[in-house]
Amino acid sequence: xxxxxxxxxxxxxxxxxxxxFLDLDEFLIDLAMKVEVVYSPxxxxxxxxxxxxxxxxxxxxxxxxxxHQLALIRRNSRIVIAFGDCAxxxxxxxxxxxxxxALPVLNRSYKEIADxxxxxxxxxxxxxxxxxxxxxxxxxxxxxxxLPGCPPSAARIRAAVEQLLAGQATGLSGSDLRFx
Amino acid sequence: xxxxxxTIDDQLxxxxxxxxxxxxxxxxxxxxxxxxxxxxxxxxGACRLCLVEVTGIAKLQPAxxxxxxxxxxxxxxxxxxxxxxxxxxxxxxxERNHICAVCVxxxxxxxxxxxxxxxxxxxxxxxxxxxxxxxxxxxxFGVDHNRCVLCMRCVRACDEIEGAHTWDVMGRGTASRVxxxxxxxWGESQSCTSCGKCVLACPTGAxxxxxxxxxxxxxxxxxxxxxxxAREKKQWII
Numbered sequence: 001x002x003x004x005x006x007x008x009x010x011x012x013x014x015x016x017x018x019x020x021f022l023d024l025d026e027f028l029i030d031l032a033m034k035v036e037v038v039y040s041p042x043x044x045x046x047x048x049x050x051x052x053x054x055x056x057x058x059x060x061x062x063x064x065x066x067x068h069q070l071a072l073i074r075r076n077s078r079i080v081i082a083f084g085d086c087a088x089x090x091x092x093x094x095x096x097x098x099x100x101x102a103l104p105v106l107n108r109s110y111k112e113i114a115d116x117x118x119x120x121x122x123x124x125x126x127x128x129x130x131x132x133x134x135x136x137x138x139x140x141x142x143x144x145x146x147l148p149g150c151p152p153s154a155a156r157i158r159a160a161v162e163q164l165l166a167g168q169a170t171g172l173s174g175s176d177l178r179f180x
Numbered sequence: 181x182x183x184x185x186x187t188i189d190d191q192l193x194x195x196x197x198x199x200x201x202x203x204x205x206x207x208x209x210x211x212x213x214x215x216x217x218x219x220x221x222x223x224x225g226a227c228r229l230c231l232v233e234v235t236g237i238a239k240l241q242p243a244x245x246x247x248x249x250x251x252x253x254x255x256x257x258x259x260x261x262x263x264x265x266x267x268x269x270x271x272x273x274x275e276r277n278h279i280c281a282v283c284v285x286x287x288x289x290x291x292x293x294x295x296x297x298x299x300x301x302x303x304x305x306x307x308x309x310x311x312x313x314x315x316x317x318x319x320x321f322g323v324d325h326n327r328c329v330l331c332m333r334c335v336r337a338c339d340e341i342e343g344a345h346t347w348d349v350m351g352r353g354t355a356s357r358v359x360x361x362x363x364x365x366w367g368e369s370q371s372c373t374s375c376g377k378c379v380l381a382c383p384t385g386a387x388x389x390x391x392x393x394x395x396x397x398x399x400x401x402x403x404x405x406x407x408x409x410a411r412e413k414k415q416w417i418i
Contacts, residue, residue, distance in 0.1 A: 150281035180280025
């Protein structure tokens with residue numbers, strides 16, 4: 001069997017889901033026999049490739065670069081998985097949504113509590129612009145499977161990955177659906 | 181004591197005439213999801229999760245406030261009901277800011293448990309992300325409106341068991357909020373006895389003991405039932 005072309009992506013999240021992925025421990029060795037990691041924040045690959053079988057997307061949609069990435073990911077991936085609570089619900093990054101826009105957050109972080117040189121960073125084309133509302137990824141693109149948890153435990157990730165390896169992404173159920 | 185015979189999910193069941201469909205179903209081992217219902221408190225049919233189909237009645241009926249009747253035929257778990265229940269739970273998640281990962285009730289939350297029960301893997305509706313206050317003016321307890329589902333358990337526990345009626349609800353629709361006294365800060369409430377029954381009753385992380393951090397808010401709900409049983413039946417049993 002050909003190797004499954006696997007990508008993992010890190011949008012607006014803390015990387016805890018990727019840490020939890022590494023907690024798969026010995027199973028990672030079994031996995032390495034069956035998948036080829038074609039893109040990941042833990043691999044030195046600069047551009048998202050074409051013809052990806054499965055992409056795990058960690059993090060919420062928080063800036064315009066994330067919108068751009070998601071469009072590319074969806075176009076180039078057969079199966080997209082919302083990986084962890086931020087991707088599934090918005091989670092902690094979405095806690096700024098009740099403030100209405102990104103400006104109060106930027107003002108607080110870069111001006112009000114700055115010790116020196118208070119200014120909001122802006123550099124077109126280099127620093128992505130924050131969206132006014134942080135959104136779960138299924139608001140932007142079609143998602144094929146949801147893997148909730150903050151972070152999802154290694155056992156839960158394994159349950160999802162094993163479904164994919166078996167070619168039957170039927171979705172998680174029972175306690176594997178618990179948010180938080 | 182008159183007995184009524186009815187059918188729930190194709191099971192023939194005998195129930196006492198004063199029982200509700202929910203009570204009769206539970207005695208027969210048939211589980212119906214609930215949220216606002218809590219043993220020891222009066223039933224109000226607010227959350228709509230226990231809606232069931234009753235043959236001959238076009239509208240769905242809340243099992244917690246519908247009395248059993250002779251010859252009644254009830255369905256508790258049709259595909260239609262499952263779809264509605266998942267919608268209700270998703271709408272509850274979408275209406276306020278339920279961020280499970282940083283909630284005091286994470287892992288001990290009835291809303292979270294309902295998500296599993298109805299198979300909710302994500303929320304299909306747009307999150308409203310309302311601005312909600314957190315009132316920490318009481319010296320022992322706090323209320324976080326981000327997590328409130330308006331089940332009215334606190335209102336009923338305070339009114340029916342404690343007899344203080346500190347809690348009530350103001351506003352309409354998505355602007356509804358539970359309030360203490362005439363919307364004073366909880367710590368300034370003159371009617372609150374600080375008994376903590378609302379803390380025992382709350383299904384989510386909305387009402388909590390101060391000092392609780394993520395996942396620490398566990399509740400001894402049996403205490404409410406214990407008080408009510410002792411008062412009504414003079415039985416001091418757990």
